[in-house]
Amino acid sequence: MNKNIIIVIFGAVILCFAGFNNKFPLLTADTGVYINSGFNRTVPFHRTAMYGLFIAHSSWGRSIWLVVFSQALILSLILFYYFRYFSQNANYTVFYLAYLFFITFCMSASVTASTIDPGVFASITLLCTWLLLFAKNLTRRDFVIIAITTVISSGMAVSHLLTVMLITIIYGVRLLFAKRRQFLGIIETSLKRIIITGSLVFTTCLLVSVVHFSLGGGFNIINKKNLPKPPVLIKSELASLKSYKEIAGKTASKHGVLGDIKKKPVKNFLSQMVNIKIDKYDRMDERSETLQAIYRWFNSDLRECTIARQSLGWLTFNYLIYSQIISVVLSVLGIILFSIKKTGPNHRNLLVFIFLAILIQLFTNVIQYGKSNDMDYQIIWLLPLPVFLYLSEAISIKKTELNQLFIVRAS
Amino acid sequence: MKKYLFKTRYKHLLAIVFSAFILCFIAFYNSYPLIFNNDTGAYIGAGFSGKVAFDRPILYGLFIFFLSFQQSLWLIVIVQSLIVSLVLYYYFRYFTSKLNFIPYFIGFVVLISFFMAASFEVSWLIPDVFTSVSILSLGLLIFVNELKIRDIIIISSLTILSIGVHNSHFYICLCVLFLILTGFVFKQIRKVYTISAIRIKRIVFAILLVIFSNLTLSTVHYIYGGGFKGSRGGVVFLMSNLVEMGIVDTYLADNCAQKNYKICAYRDSIPNNFLWAENSPINKTGGWIGNEDEYSAIVKDILTTPDYLKTFIYQSGIYTLKQFFNYDMVDIAKPTEMVNDAVAYYNNEYISYTRARQSTNRISFGFVNFAQNLIVGFCLFLYFLVLIFKRMTIKYRFFILFILLGLIINAWICSTFSCVSSRYQTRVIWLLPLPLFLYILEYSEPNAIQRRIKSVMTG
Numbered sequence: 001m002n003k004n005i006i007i008v009i010f011g012a013v014i015l016c017f018a019g020f021n022n023k024f025p026l027l028t029a030d031t032g033v034y035i036n037s038g039f040n041r042t043v044p045f046h047r048t049a050m051y052g053l054f055i056a057h058s059s060w061g062r063s064i065w066l067v068v069f070s071q072a073l074i075l076s077l078i079l080f081y082y083f084r085y086f087s088q089n090a091n092y093t094v095f096y097l098a099y100l101f102f103i104t105f106c107m108s109a110s111v112t113a114s115t116i117d118p119g120v121f122a123s124i125t126l127l128c129t130w131l132l133l134f135a136k137n138l139t140r141r142d143f144v145i146i147a148i149t150t151v152i153s154s155g156m157a158v159s160h161l162l163t164v165m166l167i168t169i170i171y172g173v174r175l176l177f178a179k180r181r182q183f184l185g186i187i188e189t190s191l192k193r194i195i196i197t198g199s200l201v202f203t204t205c206l207l208v209s210v211v212h213f214s215l216g217g218g219f220n221i222i223n224k225k226n227l228p229k230p231p232v233l234i235k236s237e238l239a240s241l242k243s244y245k246e247i248a249g250k251t252a253s254k255h256g257v258l259g260d261i262k263k264k265p266v267k268n269f270l271s272q273m274v275n276i277k278i279d280k281y282d283r284m285d286e287r288s289e290t291l292q293a294i295y296r297w298f299n300s301d302l303r304e305c306t307i308a309r310q311s312l313g314w315l316t317f318n319y320l321i322y323s324q325i326i327s328v329v330l331s332v333l334g335i336i337l338f339s340i341k342k343t344g345p346n347h348r349n350l351l352v353f354i355f356l357a358i359l360i361q362l363f364t365n366v367i368q369y370g371k372s373n374d375m376d377y378q379i380i381w382l383l384p385l386p387v388f389l390y391l392s393e394a395i396s397i398k399k400t401e402l403n404q405l406f407i408v409r410a411s
Numbered sequence: 412m413k414k415y416l417f418k419t420r421y422k423h424l425l426a427i428v429f430s431a432f433i434l435c436f437i438a439f440y441n442s443y444p445l446i447f448n449n450d451t452g453a454y455i456g457a458g459f460s461g462k463v464a465f466d467r468p469i470l471y472g473l474f475i476f477f478l479s480f481q482q483s484l485w486l487i488v489i490v491q492s493l494i495v496s497l498v499l500y501y502y503f504r505y506f507t508s509k510l511n512f513i514p515y516f517i518g519f520v521v522l523i524s525f526f527m528a529a530s531f532e533v534s535w536l537i538p539d540v541f542t543s544v545s546i547l548s549l550g551l552l553i554f555v556n557e558l559k560i561r562d563i564i565i566i567s568s569l570t571i572l573s574i575g576v577h578n579s580h581f582y583i584c585l586c587v588l589f590l591i592l593t594g595f596v597f598k599q600i601r602k603v604y605t606i607s608a609i610r611i612k613r614i615v616f617a618i619l620l621v622i623f624s625n626l627t628l629s630t631v632h633y634i635y636g637g638g639f640k641g642s643r644g645g646v647v648f649l650m651s652n653l654v655e656m657g658i659v660d661t662y663l664a665d666n667c668a669q670k671n672y673k674i675c676a677y678r679d680s681i682p683n684n685f686l687w688a689e690n691s692p693i694n695k696t697g698g699w700i701g702n703e704d705e706y707s708a709i710v711k712d713i714l715t716t717p718d719y720l721k722t723f724i725y726q727s728g729i730y731t732l733k734q735f736f737n738y739d740m741v742d743i744a745k746p747t748e749m750v751n752d753a754v755a756y757y758n759n760e761y762i763s764y765t766r767a768r769q770s771t772n773r774i775s776f777g778f779v780n781f782a783q784n785l786i787v788g789f790c791l792f793l794y795f796l797v798l799i800f801k802r803m804t805i806k807y808r809f810f811i812l813f814i815l816l817g818l819i820i821n822a823w824i825c826s827t828f829s830c831v832s833s834r835y836q837t838r839v840i841w842l843l844p845l846p847l848f849l850y851i852l853e854y855s856e857p858n859a860i861q862r863r864i865k866s867v868m869t870g
Contacts, residue, residue: 303654
């Protein structure tokens with residue numbers, strides 16, 4: 001088998017670490033909504049139907065683990081492409097793996113990839129957009145893979161779609177101004193790339209609308225028709241309507257449906273920026289829609305689910321949170337240091353993009369969901385990416401210099 | 412010269428004792444050896460009563476009974492730490508050609524004691540620490556050519572003891588050895604073996620030792636009235652795991668109409684904790700021994716029906732991965748009555764036992780668990796690079812593979828035939844940095860670096 005394929009698969013397995021450690025994929029209060037929507041072929045309220053369909057198809061209707069594997073595999077592949085096309089180092093796979101291990105064991109990437117939630121596709125969307133806008137010499141096969149991934153991942157949530165849209169617009173405008181004072185550096189975009197990315201955004205909008213229409217939810221990307229209905233009660237001892245109402249109310253307010261959406265967006269955005277805790281993995285209530293959905297659609301996995309750490313209330317991320325904070329601080333310091341050292345426009349473009357993309361993603365989330373959304377920890381691990389790219393190039397340059405020195409001395 | 416040799420021996424002995432002392436760190440921190448609920452009680456009870464239990468070998472019970480001199484459980488921790496320290500010492504002494512290995516040996520022990528699970532395992536009154544001892548002992552027998560006769564005897568004895576104390580060790584060791592033996596069939600791998608100086612003779616010797624260990628255990632069981640049988644309760648453990656995997660639910664739903672199993676009466680109320688829950692069908696329908704035939708039939712039927720077998724193989728893969736990444740030190744609950752009764756055999760220690768951190772719920776390993784995560788991540792990253800880009804010498808690459816094989820097979824056997832429990836992987840995870848330390852010791856000298864630069868300079 002090709003060495004690169006082995007590396008990407010190994011990377012995907014490592015990204016599932018948090019899931020394996022929990023003994024079951026991590027679940028959120030919304031997981032049930034997505035599972036039910038995917039298998040019932042309905043459009044969930046205030047969301048797109050894409051993630052539900054992704055669950056239904058990638059799990060083959062058999063095992064929920066396959067969903068996590070698929071997510072991790074896509075993320076691993078896109079990160080691999082990133083290092084393949086942007087690192088100048090011949091041994092880019094070493095830095096790819098170093099970055100992957102770092103974000104798995106010191107940051108929250110693995111937690112994000114192991115969660116049955118479309119959050120992981122936020123970072124995939126950002127990386128794909130970056131590749132589409134800036135990667136040079138993309139092979140046809142890679143381009144097709146990245147384009148398809150962009151369409152699928154940006155369609156998973158409205159905020160992802162908005163983010164790609166805004167990024168494309170911003171870089172389009174920037175290109176207009178940059179024409180006058182010559183764009184510098186290896187990494188640069190072009191009108192063609194902007195048009196391609198824009199057309200992919202349009203394709204996504206179209207696809208999501210068609211999917212919603214075919215599922216009876218109207219030709220739009222946000223379904224505002226169907227208010228959440230109580231799930232079909234599977235077992236009387238598992239669910240009661242009264243408690244469901246409480247849970248549904250909680251879920252809805254969590255996503256801003258009941259009020260928090262458009263209140264104080266700027267304040268919410270600012271508080272969101274500094275909030276990188278991982279705190280939504282509470283023990284699931286037996287009557288929650290998530291457990292009901294697991295019971296109904298992944299019945300053979302139910303026993304595994306009930307003995308998972310999350311279900312037993314043993315799941316904590318205290319030290320991972322500290323480590324994440326330290327990693328973020330170190331990344332920012334590294335980025336500042338590289339900026340002072342006047343790194344090439346290559347890195348500066350990437351730094352600007354990563355910062356911009358993270359801010360836009362957070363902003364679109366706040367606009368859509370309100371302040372209680374946990375998007376920050378789901379994408380914050382993109383921050384060390386420029387640092388690793390810088391290191392890969394710096395080491396490559398040092399190595400070349402050293403080799404030249406040896407050759408001079410030997411001669 | 413004699414004086415120098417004596418001094419060196421004295422220094423090495425001191426290093427072994429000092430390392431053993433460091434390895435006891437968690438027991439000191441807890442103020443008493445750690446206990447694992449019910450299991451520790453069962454082992455102590457078996458040792459004192461001389462009765463062979465239906466679910467575990469008696470050897471570890473006897474180990475506790477005899478080596479504690481019925482006086483102090485601290486002696487068990489001390490003996491366990493000395494064994495681990497000695498086996499690790501052998502690695503640093505025999506595996507590399509360097510004479511000044513003591514600082515690296517101590518450094519390694521410090522790392523695995525303070526930042527990994529080694530000290531936890533050594534301080535625990537269950538036979539889990541012997542899983543690592545058995546894997547390490549086999550490694551010495553396979554990889555090291557120049558073992559002294561005295562050391563071969565010591566290592567072989569430790570192999571026999573360590574395999575006999577737990578049901579799973581026999582299968583883990585046998586699987587590892589047979590996999591290595593299979594390598595001799597392939598020409599390419601045979602070449603690697605030749606370069607790494609691995610001889611078929613030594614592997615066969617190791618296999619014979621493993622078999623001998625099982626025979627010894629069977630004899631011990633026979634002497635204590637438990638019949639000539641090595642491992643115990645295997646089918647019931649597997650049945651329990653099949654329940655957890657969800658396969659038994661499907662099987663019973665499909666077959667209860669045709670087959671008249673006792674368990675069918677309870678098929679809607681089978682608890683996850685099938686083995687130990689009070690309301691489990693196993694306790695209502697005749698216990699472990701009373702159900703062995705029925706469960707054997709069910710297990711056989713499941714494993715020979717393609718549909719169930721497919722699910723079993725898939726689940727086995729997932730469970731192995733889950734087990735491989737589950738190595739947190741979490742099983743440190745407050746002791747139960749059963750353990751209290753067992754520790755009461757050591758009357759003079761009972762007060763310090765009740766005042767220990769574990770008994771008063773004042774112990775947790777959050778930081779060590781996280782540090783261990785980082786070390787495991789780093790080692791896996793490094794080893795993957797080494798294996799895929801073929802760095803390091805063949806001998807070291809093969810040793811890394813051996814350790815990884817030990818870890819993977821341990822994860823597979825435990826998770827497939829028993830259950831996924833952090834305990835099972837904690838017992839071996841601290842072996843991971845060993846090849847790295849040995850390699851650093853072999854190649855880290857300044858001279859080696861100078862040699863490499865010179866070789867580059869001169870082409």
